[in-house]
Amino acid sequence: MDKPEEPPPADPGPPRASRLTTVVLTVSLVLVVLIAGVLGTIAVLMTRSPDSPFLGGASPQRLPTPIHFAPVRETKAAPCPGEEAALDDTQTTCYLLEDGVTVNAVQEIEAIREPDGTYSVRIAVAPAFKQKLVDLIDEQVTDQRQVAVVLVPRTVVAAPIVTQAMDGDSLSIVGFAKAEAETLAARLAGSTAPPATAPPATTPPDTGQPNTGQPDTGQPTTGQPDTGQPDTGQPNTGQPNTGNPAADGALDPKFDSCKEAVARGYGPYSKGFRAEYEWYTDVDGNGIACNSGDIR
Incomplete structure (x- = not known):
């Protein structure tokens, strides 16, 4: 009796990967994608503008008029023919300057009240200019030199003496009355027009009396300081004069x-x-x- 014919063995088909191999390949693919994404993020951060904030910080403000900081080599009475110098607002002083740093953007410029009652102007520069300005200021501390604060191209609005290193991302110009500090801060930020130059030489000399617009009567002075207000006969209140002399020439x-x-x-x-x-x-x-x- 013949044996029944056995069916041929089934085709095993293509080889199958083991479960472990599949898991390894999947994890590897995920890691490749993640690494590529991180590298792409770093590339974007590294190629952004140096004026841009890092990781979502406040954006720097572009200055309408750049501020130049430069050590003062020498000062002279104006005019200074043949000298490459910057002048103050009243055109009376020439500042001969060394190489400095020009700042085109800032984080903030503000007037701050100090513990002694005076006011300072704080200038927080944009990250792109911070290190250069830190290096410049630190070099002047030892000899306590003047550094001119220049509105480009050649107007010196302040020339403080450097007494300490730059604090963090900002520097402060101290020793102002409140109105002076606010005026300077606004001017550096580009919010106000430059103050007018000093009046012509035809202005009568200061007699110690307030200018009321009336002719001189020849009466003796009262010995009271000039308050900028007409004489009402009232006693002086002893309030400080907050006017800006650079603005009115007084x-x-x-x-x-x-x-x-x-x-x-x-x-x-x-x-x-x-x-x-x-x-x-x-x-x-x-x-x-x-x-x-x-x-x-």
């Missing part, structure tokens, strides 16, 4: 000492910004006359 009255000036409501005066600085002794040598350190 100076505060001159007293025998800082103590007397402060008692009458005047000061402090910053070197390179207020002409009255030269009248008094800067006792603590910080570039500001008639501040708390000078009243002894």
Whole structure:
């Protein structure tokens, strides 16, 4: 009796990968995708503009007029024919400058009240300019040199003495009255027009009396400091003069000492910004006359 014919073996087909191999391949593919994505993100961050904030910070503000910071080599009375110099607002002083740093964008410019009652102007520069400015300021600390703050191309709006290294991402110009600090901060940020130059030489000399627009009657002065207001016969309140001398060309009255000036409501005066600085002794040598350190 014949045996039944056995069916031929089934075709095994293509070889199948083991479960472990499949898992390994899947994980590898995911890692490749993730790594490619991270590298792409880094490439984007590295190629962004240096003025752009890092990881979503506040965007820097582009300045309408760049600010140039430069060490002062020498100052001279204007005019300075043949000299490549920057001038102050009143066109009376020439500043001969060394190489400096030009800042085109800032994080913020603001007026801040200091613990001693004076005001400062804080300038926080954009990241692209920070290190260059830090290096420039740090080089001036040892000799406590002046650094001119110049509105490009050649207008010096302040020339403070560097007394300490730059703090973080900002520097501060100190020794102002409130109105002066606010005016300077707005001007550096490009919010206001430049102050007018000093009046022509036909302006009558300061007699110590307020300018009321009336002719001189020949009466003696009252000995009161100039308040900028007409004489109403009321006593002086002792409030400080917050006017900007660079804007109107006027100076505060001159007293025998800082103590007397402060008692009458005047000061402090910053070197390179207020002409009255030269009248008094800067006792603590910080570039500001008639501040708390000078009243002894």
